Amino acid sequence: MPCGEDGGGPVTIRDVACPLCGCLCDDLVVKVEGGAVTSVDNACSLGSEKFLSQSRLRSPILRDDNQSWSPIGFAEGIRYAAEMLADAERPLLFGWSGTSAEAQCIGIQIAETIGGVIDNCSSICHGPSIMGIQEAGHPGCTLGAVKNRADVVIYWGSNPIESHPRHLSRYTTFVNGKYRENGHHDRTLVVVDIRMTDTAKIADEFIRIKPGGDYAVFSALRAIIRGHADTLPASIGGVPRERLIWLADLCRNARFGALFTGIGLTQSRGRYKNVRNAIQLVDELNRHTKFTLTPMRGHWNVNGTNQTFSFLTGYPYGVDFSRGTPYYNPGETTAVDLLGRGEADACLIIGADPGAHLPRRCNEHLATIPTIVIDPFVSLSTSFADIHIPVACVGIDCEGTGYRMDSVPIRMKKVLSSGLPTDEEVLSQILHLIQGRRPYGVNVPKALSPEAPPVA
Numbered sequence: 001m002p003c004g005e006d007g008g009g010p011v012t013i014r015d016v017a018c019p020l021c022g023c024l025c026d027d028l029v030v031k032v033e034g035g036a037v038t039s040v041d042n043a044c045s046l047g048s049e050k051f052l053s054q055s056r057l058r059s060p061i062l063r064d065d066n067q068s069w070s071p072i073g074f075a076e077g078i079r080y081a082a083e084m085l086a087d088a089e090r091p092l093l094f095g096w097s098g099t100s101a102e103a104q105c106i107g108i109q110i111a112e113t114i115g116g117v118i119d120n121c122s123s124i125c126h127g128p129s130i131m132g133i134q135e136a137g138h139p140g141c142t143l144g145a146v147k148n149r150a151d152v153v154i155y156w157g158s159n160p161i162e163s164h165p166r167h168l169s170r171y172t173t174f175v176n177g178k179y180r181e182n183g184h185h186d187r188t189l190v191v192v193d194i195r196m197t198d199t200a201k202i203a204d205e206f207i208r209i210k211p212g213g214d215y216a217v218f219s220a221l222r223a224i225i226r227g228h229a230d231t232l233p234a235s236i237g238g239v240p241r242e243r244l245i246w247l248a249d250l251c252r253n254a255r256f257g258a259l260f261t262g263i264g265l266t267q268s269r270g271r272y273k274n275v276r277n278a279i280q281l282v283d284e285l286n287r288h289t290k291f292t293l294t295p296m297r298g299h300w301n302v303n304g305t306n307q308t309f310s311f312l313t314g315y316p317y318g319v320d321f322s323r324g325t326p327y328y329n330p331g332e333t334t335a336v337d338l339l340g341r342g343e344a345d346a347c348l349i350i351g352a353d354p355g356a357h358l359p360r361r362c363n364e365h366l367a368t369i370p371t372i373v374i375d376p377f378v379s380l381s382t383s384f385a386d387i388h389i390p391v392a393c394v395g396i397d398c399e400g401t402g403y404r405m406d407s408v409p410i411r412m413k414k415v416l417s418s419g420l421p422t423d424e425e426v427l428s429q430i431l432h433l434i435q436g437r438r439p440y441g442v443n444v445p446k447a448l449s450p451e452a453p454p455v456a
């Protein structure tokens, strides 16, 4: 596959996948010249910005005693990170949504070797969706099926115009499908939200719901579909009963309906029970027609974290290896739990920016413990890290596997040669060094461990 080399002539690479959001659009056309991306066609502004970004870190930096940054070599930085993790009693490895499935697998091996806790971003976004799916199943489908068949599309607690800008035009609404040849003319777009979002403005119907009213509204829709509309009060969750009867009829009479659920459901009152109730509504609708539910996954490979974590440990996120076997209990073993309790004593951050997304008390704790950031870009988390190791950006300067929000694996292409090590390479070296110190692959408290050889 062609790839732009430093100083080389112009190269055009087609069918490139975008490593930004869960849409994983794989129709980008990227032009590279002189070792830099010069243009990106087909991407939205979010995706283009990542390809064209100039704010990359090029060599590792270490915070010194005066709180200033000093450059260090990759070998030194990797050894420093390995020692930091190997010496910790309660290490946390957090993030993983912005890296490849291959790197995630190595991260799980590190966590197992050091008896640490490994968590990914879904614990702060769609973890409740996964819990709902664990209880009620997943009536999912591919985005291709939605494109070709859906005549009713509902976004609930999600605003893709801002978060997934090409979702409607590529997969759900404005695109022509095999059985929806007239694009949006053949489809009805409904948005259910607590406020008038940009997506709501272009919807055929917008249903405004009261904050925290989702569970009651799903229950009301289920009751209507079961034929019990007459038992409902005049208004449910801030929505007039007649509007819900209209929505239930629209869904029941759809040829193929697609419900997309956002973090407006998972991070509001009811959380995973909202999603479980939404799945049960879809289950109810499937007695009459074909209906599906897909969580709107944010980071490009956050779905991949759930795939690899579940495949290798049995659990989708928040996996604690301190007992020697995987243990999972959201509310106890996620990053927010560990950091909020002040329990973690070292943290590796990769493919995420907790500085931007975790609660303040978590970041205050991160600032007090040894913290390693592995990321192509300087982020808010760099501000409290002890060391930042830059890496190749998956999907731009190295290959890797990502899982789209509908769980279709997409091979990410390399379009540029940056010369930076990949996440896989850095993590493999960290694992190798740690295994040298922990020959039995278990986390033995330092006080009990035999004299460990220094990392070489």
Ligand code: SF4
Pocket (backbone or CB within 6 Å): 018, 019, 020, 021, 022, 023, 024, 025, 042, 043, 044, 045, 046, 047, 048, 164, 165, 166, 167
């Ligand atoms: S919608 Fe998402 S995956 Fe597609 S180009 Fe935009 S940021 Fe990239």
